[in-house]
Amino acid sequence: MHKIKLLISFLVTLVLIFSFTLPCFAEETTYVWSSSSTPVNNNNTGNNTNTNTNTSTNTSNTANNTNTNTDTCNTSNNTNKNTSNTTSNTNTSTSNNANNTITTNAEESTSSNSLNLESASAILIEQSTGQVLYEHNCHESLRPASVTKVMSILLIMEAIDEGRISLNDSVPCSENAASMGGSQIWLDPRETLTVDQMLKAICVASANDCVVAMAEYIGGSEEGFVQMMNDKAKELGMKDTTFKNCHGLDEDGHVTSSFDIALMSKELLNNHPQITQYTTIWTDSLRDGKSELTNTNKLIRSYKGATGLKTGSTGLALYNLSASATRDDLSLIAVIMKAPSTKVRFAEAQKLLDYGFNTFSFKQFGKKDEVVKTVNVTKGVRSSVDAILSGNSGTLIEKGKDKNIEQNLTLDENISAPITAGQKLGEVSFSLDGQTLSTVDIVAKNDVEKINLFTMSKKVIYSWIDLLRS
Numbered sequence: 001m002h003k004i005k006l007l008i009s010f011l012v013t014l015v016l017i018f019s020f021t022l023p024c025f026a027e028e029t030t031y032v033w034s035s036s037s038t039p040v041n042n043n044n045t046g047n048n049t050n051t052n053t054n055t056s057t058n059t060s061n062t063a064n065n066t067n068t069n070t071d072t073c074n075t076s077n078n079t080n081k082n083t084s085n086t087t088s089n090t091n092t093s094t095s096n097n098a099n100n101t102i103t104t105n106a107e108e109s110t111s112s113n114s115l116n117l118e119s120a121s122a123i124l125i126e127q128s129t130g131q132v133l134y135e136h137n138c139h140e141s142l143r144p145a146s147v148t149k150v151m152s153i154l155l156i157m158e159a160i161d162e163g164r165i166s167l168n169d170s171v172p173c174s175e176n177a178a179s180m181g182g183s184q185i186w187l188d189p190r191e192t193l194t195v196d197q198m199l200k201a202i203c204v205a206s207a208n209d210c211v212v213a214m215a216e217y218i219g220g221s222e223e224g225f226v227q228m229m230n231d232k233a234k235e236l237g238m239k240d241t242t243f244k245n246c247h248g249l250d251e252d253g254h255v256t257s258s259f260d261i262a263l264m265s266k267e268l269l270n271n272h273p274q275i276t277q278y279t280t281i282w283t284d285s286l287r288d289g290k291s292e293l294t295n296t297n298k299l300i301r302s303y304k305g306a307t308g309l310k311t312g313s314t315g316l317a318l319y320n321l322s323a324s325a326t327r328d329d330l331s332l333i334a335v336i337m338k339a340p341s342t343k344v345r346f347a348e349a350q351k352l353l354d355y356g357f358n359t360f361s362f363k364q365f366g367k368k369d370e371v372v373k374t375v376n377v378t379k380g381v382r383s384s385v386d387a388i389l390s391g392n393s394g395t396l397i398e399k400g401k402d403k404n405i406e407q408n409l410t411l412d413e414n415i416s417a418p419i420t421a422g423q424k425l426g427e428v429s430f431s432l433d434g435q436t437l438s439t440v441d442i443v444a445k446n447d448v449e450k451i452n453l454f455t456m457s458k459k460v461i462y463s464w465i466d467l468l469r470s
Contacts, residue, residue: 113136115134115352117136117348118344119136119339119340119344119345120137120142120338120339121137121142121257121336121338122135122136122138123261124335124352124355125266125333126332126360126362127270127326128270128331129395130263133332133355133396134352135258138258140258141240141255141256142317142320143254143255143316143317143338144317145248145249145312145314145317146208146310146320147248147256147261147312147320147321147322149202149206149247150261150264150265151243151246152247154232156195156202157271158272159218160195165217168194170194172189172192172213173188173189173190173193173209174212176212177209177212177213177216180212180249181208181249182314183205184208185201185205185286185293187207187209187210187213193210193213193286195214198211198214199214199278200278200293201286202214203279204296205294205295205296206310208247212246212247230242230243233260236263236264237263238256238260239260240260241255242254248314248317258336259335261320262322262333262335265309265322265335275308276307276308280300280306280307281295282294282300282301283295297309297321298346299323303323303350304327305326305327307326307331308322308324309323309324309333310322313342317337318338319336319339319340319342320336321336322334322335323336323349323350328361328362330356330357330362332353334356336349336352360399361396361398362394362396362397363402363405363437364392364393365395365407365428365438366392366393366394367389367393368390369389369445370388371388371445372388372442373409375387377448378416378417379450379451380416380418380419380448380451381417381448381449381450385425385446385448387411387445388443388444389428389440389441390442390443391440393430395430397432397437405431406430406431407428408429409426410429411426418450419444420444421443421444421445421446421447423443424442427441
């Protein structure tokens with residue numbers, strides 16, 4: 001008898017739903033969220049403005065997957081002023097390639113080489129966006145020596161992440177690999193090492209024999225792997241680069257630039273951050289302790305926040321270094337080429353990093369999936385939906401200027417069902433002195449179905465089923 005009463009109540013409810021939903025289909029109620037500019041720190045309210053247009057997106061947004069070299073730095077002037085026109089730090093998940101361009105500031109220093117570097121070429125960039133903070137002859141083609149291995153390591157990490165090889169794979173050593181000179185761990189053609197052990201030897205001890213063995217394992221031959229290196233260089237927009245080998249020993253025509261080294265270093269660190277598990281090792285060993293390894297990058301031990309990356313030196317190349325470090329959410333990459341001594345190499349890399357950390361900071365505005373606001377929805381089975389950030393949002397800025405940053409929220413004027421999760425609802429931008437620093441989309445967190453007899457009936461049926469079960 002109780003269930004019969006519930007059934008009758010259910011039918012009555014359906015009739016009521018039908019009668020009440022008909023007006024909803026004809027109603028054209030809209031919810032308008034007009035844009036408003038507000039200081040990020042909420043302490044300065046003197047410059048608030050209202051607008052109904054979307055602010056422009058910075059063309060150097062790191063979500064953009066273009067692979068062209070847009071840098072205009074020359075071989076005589078340095079760029080050492082931040083004009084606060086930096087890009088958004090969008091989602092840096094290793095499953096999505098970051099923008100492979102490096103951008104410069106609009107203004108250039110009036111003096112050449114203002115940091116008085118002795119090295120022939122140098123560059124300092126912010127890691128996530130590629131913003132150039134300082135450069136000196138950054139496009140001069142020079143011999144990279146073992147900094148070449150940054151590209152070799154990048155291809156190894158891609159093969160691991162794509163499942164083509166694993167860290168536990170046993171890699172054989174060919175006669176060709178064993179014959180390499182320069183830095184090595186003296187591989188024997190009769191032995192094998194795992195990919196993990198090979199990576200450790202390459203990153204810590206710059207082992208030429210190991211990198212050749214890995215090249216042959218992945219590319220089928222060293223020549224095949226070198227072709228892969230050049231293809232990747234082209235993809236990244238490394239226009240100053242031609243690879244002739246995978247190890248960096250001097251060879252005519254094997255050249256790159258500090259700009260291009262910064263490009264491939266950025267790609268490696270942004271998309272394969274686990275590489276720092278190897279590049280930050282100071283000392284270790286292989287072969288049950290018989291082979292001692294000491295990192296060739298002395299900054300790992302002496303510089304606060306150092307994360308890598310790779311040294312290189314030969315008689316012709318002189319002393320090169322790609323040095324990376326992170327402090328207080330700011331990650332920098334400094335590249336030195338053709339330093340006159342190893343002492344100068346490390347000192348000038350540290351000078352560049354110090355300049356970056358002392359002058360700039362990274363301002364985090366919001367993280368991916370963070371709720372911006374709950375917005376009203378018309379014609380939906382639910383009356384609202386959470387609007388969330390589609391990616392991380394932040395920017396590089398000169399220290400002391402972050403208090404003047406304003407945020408501008410822009411939403412679509414008519415937000416009505418149906419809505420799908422991830423659907424763009426608007427955007428939020430951040431600006432300083434009229435210049436857009438960062439723009440990120442605001443998207444729906446969940447689906448919202450359109451209200452109709454079927455969706456309402458389905459909801460009621462599920463509710464009654466739950467009631468009957470209880």
